[in-house]
Amino acid sequence: MPWLDGVSFGVRNAMSSAAAAADTTTGAHVIFVDPQTTFTGHNLCTGSGVSGITGLEFAVTPGEDPLFPAMGYIVNGAVASRTSVHPNGIGTQLYSDALEAALATTP
Numbered sequence: 001m002p003w004l005d006g007v008s009f010g011v012r013n014a015m016s017s018a019a020a021a022a023d024t025t026t027g028a029h030v031i032f033v034d035p036q037t038t039f040t041g042h043n044l045c046t047g048s049g050v051s052g053i054t055g056l057e058f059a060v061t062p063g064e065d066p067l068f069p070a071m072g073y074i075v076n077g078a079v080a081s082r083t084s085v086h087p088n089g090i091g092t093q094l095y096s097d098a099l100e101a102a103l104a105t106t107p
Helices: 002-025 087-105
Strands: 073-075 079-080
Touching: none
Parallel strands: none
Antiparallel strands: 073 079
């Protein structure tokens, strides 16, 4: 999905820039960890039990207000949950693996 890749790259670049700016201006050591390589083979289209990212979810989840469906995303006339296209349990572990690897090599 080229449009989703574009969004992903844009978010990654913004987060990387924000971390670099915080590192130089806050006095704290701040790093950005890019999890892209840990997600290789676990992307959205790899299927249930392998993918680290949820697909489109159409059920209202805790924290979402069913009285305000406009706060969600409309897909083919249905309101998609804000949990769509976010890390699932596998993805959470992949993020953890990326962070631990970065921390092991960061002074």
